[in-house]
Amino acid sequence: MKTLKIWMLSFMLISVASFGFAQGGKKGEEVKIKTSAVCGMCKATIEKGMAYEKGVEKATLDVDSKILTVTYNPQKTSVDKLKKAVNELGYDADDAPATPRAYDRLDACCKKDAGNHK
Numbered sequence: 001m002k003t004l005k006i007w008m009l010s011f012m013l014i015s016v017a018s019f020g021f022a023q024g025g026k027k028g029e030e031v032k033i034k035t036s037a038v039c040g041m042c043k044a045t046i047e048k049g050m051a052y053e054k055g056v057e058k059a060t061l062d063v064d065s066k067i068l069t070v071t072y073n074p075q076k077t078s079v080d081k082l083k084k085a086v087n088e089l090g091y092d093a094d095d096a097p098a099t100p101r102a103y104d105r106l107d108a109c110c111k112k113d114a115g116n117h118k
């Protein structure tokens with residue numbers, strides 16, 4: 001019986017430890033998506049939009065490289081869904097083109113043919 005108690009105690013300790021680990025934001029997976037963002041407004045639109053997307057823990061866009069880095073929970077979402085969400089915001093995601101309806105709604109300066117600017 002004593003062995004069982006020790007076993008249970010160590011199991012609890014492991015659970016607490018891994019919970020702390022998850023709280024540190026290490027449980028999510030990271031993916032880099034190339035977008036068609038051109039300016040700081042795009043950055044705000046994408047980061048804000050992605051923050052509301054299910055399963056997204058963190059989204060950071062680098063305007064210079066147009067790379068969107070997303071930390072997500074693979075149990076709640078997938079890379080395909082994330083790319084779709086970027087498309088719905090009006091931007092290309094790797095090879096997936098922006099949803100035309102969403103792209104039309106973008107500010108003129110945010111359209112990809114507006115060229116790179118800040």
Ligand SMILES: [Cu+2]
Nearest residue numbers: 039041042110
């Ligand atoms: Cu923009």
